[in-house]
Amino acid sequence: MNWPHLAGLVALGAFHGINPAMGWLFAVGRGLQEGSRRALLAALPPIVVGHAASVAIVAALVAATRSAVASTLVAVAAGMLLVGFGMWRLLSRRHFRWVGMRLSQGQLAGWSFLVSSAHGAGLMLVPVLLAGPAPAVEGHGGHLAAAPAGALAGLAAAGVHTAAMVAVATGCALLVYEVVGVGVLRRAWFNLDRLWAGVLLVAGLVTLVDAAA
Amino acid sequence: MTRWTPDPSFYASPRDALGAPPEKLAYVAAFDRTATRPDAIAVLDVDPDSTDYGTVVGWTDLPNLGDELHHFGWNACSSALCPTAPHPHVERRYLIVPGLRSSRIHVLDTGPDPRRPTLVKVVEAKELADVAGYSRPHTVHCGPDGIYVSALGGAGGADGPGGIAVLDHDTFEVRGAWEADRGPQYLAYDFWWHLNHDVLVTSEWGTPSMVEDGIVGELLLGRKYGHALHFWDLRRRRHTQTVDLGDAYQMPLELRPAHDPAKTYGFVGVVVSVEDLSASIWVWHRDGERWAATRVIDIPAEPADPDALPDLLKPFGAVPPLVTDIALSVDDRFLYVSCWGTGELRQYDVRDPFHPVQTGSVRLGGIVRRTAHPARPDLPLSGGPQMVEVSRDGRRIYLTNSLYGAWDDQFYPEGVGAWMAKLDVDPETGGLAPDPRFFPHGDDFRGRRVHQTRLQGGDASSDSYCFR
Numbered sequence: 001m002n003w004p005h006l007a008g009l010v011a012l013g014a015f016h017g018i019n020p021a022m023g024w025l026f027a028v029g030r031g032l033q034e035g036s037r038r039a040l041l042a043a044l045p046p047i048v049v050g051h052a053a054s055v056a057i058v059a060a061l062v063a064a065t066r067s068a069v070a071s072t073l074v075a076v077a078a079g080m081l082l083v084g085f086g087m088w089r090l091l092s093r094r095h096f097r098w099v100g101m102r103l104s105q106g107q108l109a110g111w112s113f114l115v116s117s118a119h120g121a122g123l124m125l126v127p128v129l130l131a132g133p134a135p136a137v138e139g140h141g142g143h144l145a146a147a148p149a150g151a152l153a154g155l156a157a158a159g160v161h162t163a164a165m166v167a168v169a170t171g172c173a174l175l176v177y178e179v180v181g182v183g184v185l186r187r188a189w190f191n192l193d194r195l196w197a198g199v200l201l202v203a204g205l206v207t208l209v210d211a212a213a
Numbered sequence: 214m215t216r217w218t219p220d221p222s223f224y225a226s227p228r229d230a231l232g233a234p235p236e237k238l239a240y241v242a243a244f245d246r247t248a249t250r251p252d253a254i255a256v257l258d259v260d261p262d263s264t265d266y267g268t269v270v271g272w273t274d275l276p277n278l279g280d281e282l283h284h285f286g287w288n289a290c291s292s293a294l295c296p297t298a299p300h301p302h303v304e305r306r307y308l309i310v311p312g313l314r315s316s317r318i319h320v321l322d323t324g325p326d327p328r329r330p331t332l333v334k335v336v337e338a339k340e341l342a343d344v345a346g347y348s349r350p351h352t353v354h355c356g357p358d359g360i361y362v363s364a365l366g367g368a369g370g371a372d373g374p375g376g377i378a379v380l381d382h383d384t385f386e387v388r389g390a391w392e393a394d395r396g397p398q399y400l401a402y403d404f405w406w407h408l409n410h411d412v413l414v415t416s417e418w419g420t421p422s423m424v425e426d427g428i429v430g431e432l433l434l435g436r437k438y439g440h441a442l443h444f445w446d447l448r449r450r451r452h453t454q455t456v457d458l459g460d461a462y463q464m465p466l467e468l469r470p471a472h473d474p475a476k477t478y479g480f481v482g483v484v485v486s487v488e489d490l491s492a493s494i495w496v497w498h499r500d501g502e503r504w505a506a507t508r509v510i511d512i513p514a515e516p517a518d519p520d521a522l523p524d525l526l527k528p529f530g531a532v533p534p535l536v537t538d539i540a541l542s543v544d545d546r547f548l549y550v551s552c553w554g555t556g557e558l559r560q561y562d563v564r565d566p567f568h569p570v571q572t573g574s575v576r577l578g579g580i581v582r583r584t585a586h587p588a589r590p591d592l593p594l595s596g597g598p599q600m601v602e603v604s605r606d607g608r609r610i611y612l613t614n615s616l617y618g619a620w621d622d623q624f625y626p627e628g629v630g631a632w633m634a635k636l637d638v639d640p641e642t643g644g645l646a647p648d649p650r651f652f653p654h655g656d657d658f659r660g661r662r663v664h665q666t667r668l669q670g671g672d673a674s675s676d677s678y679c680f681r
Binding site for chain 1: 215216217218219221223224225226229294295296297298299300301302303356357358359382383408409410411447448474475679680681
């Protein structure tokens with residue numbers, strides 16, 4: 001993991017963390033409903049676990065595949081997937097559908113996993129993951145043997161990303177709960193869905209251009 | 214198209230919604246009892262600073278005859294901010310307007326010109342029947358995963374069960390019946406929810422055959438109309454409990470849950486008790502893990518000379534209050550109760566929901582009283598306060614006077630006419646009085662009768678909130 005790589009992971013983590021739809025708003029809702037900051041804080045770990053799982057699956061897959069298969073092929077496939085997903089997010093008016101507010105901690109983690117996956121949170125990390133240094137292949141074990149090590153690197157990347165995400169999400173949740181109040185939502189909630197789709201698209205294009213270079 | 218910032222009419226909490234700016238337009242369902250002219254949505258100017266204040270400034274006819282417009286609602290509301298699936302960048306823009314008799318559901322776009330809504334889609338009765346198995350669509354609420362529409366009747370010739378259909382948020386196509394397991398529920402009418410508790414509540418009126426040709430005396434005295442509330446698991450779409458109010462309490466209709474999302478109580482009005490023609494208000498509430506309902510207000514019938522009464526009521530020598538609509542202010546402080554029979558709108562302080570205190574009363578119309586509006590003291594009024602809508606800030610109350618075509622004719626045989634009134638409220642002390650400047654009536658509504666009012670930007674019965 002080099003510095004630009006790390007910076008990219010952290011920046012995307014912050015981007016995911018700041019999005020109210022990714023969970024911190026749910027935590028605020030719980031805090032307000034119970035009238036306690038503890039309820040807010042208790043909701044954050046399962047949300048983080050769900051998000052981390054969603055991202056880690058993609059990261060591990062990309063990293064492992066990249067260790068085993070020609071990286072150009074991975075990049076082209078991932079780039080096309082990203083562009084397609086980004087276009088769909090941009091053009092589709094459908095929003096994530098979910099009914100139910102009273103969730104157990106496990107269900108809350110499941111919700112977070114689904115909402116992150118549906119938004120393509122992990123996919124967004126693909127160009128950063130691909131830009132990172134390939135895992136070192138020792139000796140003559142061949143590419144396939146390197147896959148587990150690659151997956152591990154992917155998990156580490158997901159960990160860094162999630163750490164940034166949780167820091168920002170917790171900050172947002174506490175700021176809204178303690179200081180500014182939910183009234184701020186109706187003024188300050190910029191339509192991140194469009195920006196999100198745009199980032200996915202750009203990420204896909206960058207990946208494709210890099211692969212062609 | 215989605216917005217860059219949330220729709221400004223969405224509020225995260227009821228407390229925030231209290232600070233909403235006053236509405237400038239009101240939409241009113243207007244229907245032709247003779248079914249020879251189209252029903253319409255009338256648009257009223259409710260901006261006191263406007264020269265057109267209190268007049269009909271827009272009118273959108275529907276394409277067919279005999280729809281009988283009744284209740285309607287918005288495509289989106291403050292629940293779009295709810296945290297499980299937030300989508301606050303949609304617009305509160307489309308009015309979802311069911312025809313209670315025709316079973317068509319109309320979609321009107323208020324975006325291009327709010328004073329002139331345009332029809333953009335008609336969901337035909339067949340689609341509602343084929344996909345959801347329902348007819349006679351009634352209440353509309355913007356739900357967490359679609360637009361929920363209650364319906365009184367079944368489909369394919371079946372009288373029931375009535376239930377709830379879900380419409381797609383975007384295309385307004387019928388997605389299907391909402392219920393996964395309806396348990397013993399058969400009769401339907403109104404519904405609403407406690408969103409943060411995953412609870413949905415429904416009430417009971419009657420099936421189409423029980424209501425469409427007028428109230429049926431034998432059914433009423435036989436206690437066959439609805440008299441129960443149903444509680445549901447909103448998430449799993451399952452019936453969880455029936456709370457029977459007792460079969461003397463016929464027709465629990467409008468449901469008004471507390472707007473405060475942490476609370477689990479609400480009010481329901483019962484039209485008539487067959488024992489003494491009184492009306493009542495009940496509060497539903499938790500009782501341990503179960504639900505219960507407690508009667509908190511009784512409104513007695515008023516004795517009257519039988520000669521002054523319509524045939525239906527002559528044997529009783531009294532006017533029933535007929536509580537046909539109620540409304541709860543967004544701060545859950547005041548409950549407004551329409552007594553359509555006696556011609557009275559009552560205001561109660563319900564900060565303690567179990568001990569309401571009456572704080573105001575306005576008399577208009579009534580079967581015997583015929584109280585005039587201060588703007589036209591010479592004009593005895595037919596009908597009474599019926600649909601009641603409260604502005605988000607709780608300062609203005611809007612009333613219309615028709616109940617339901619066939620029932621209007623029984624209780625007001627010489628016709629209800631059409632009138633709308635606005636009452637001004639002092640939200641600090643309670644109390645309310647008619648605004649003498651606001652009294653559209655008669656020909657203003659082009660021969661139609663007027664039913665539900667919806668206020669531009671939302672009102673006290675249009676939005677649900679997920680934050681305190």
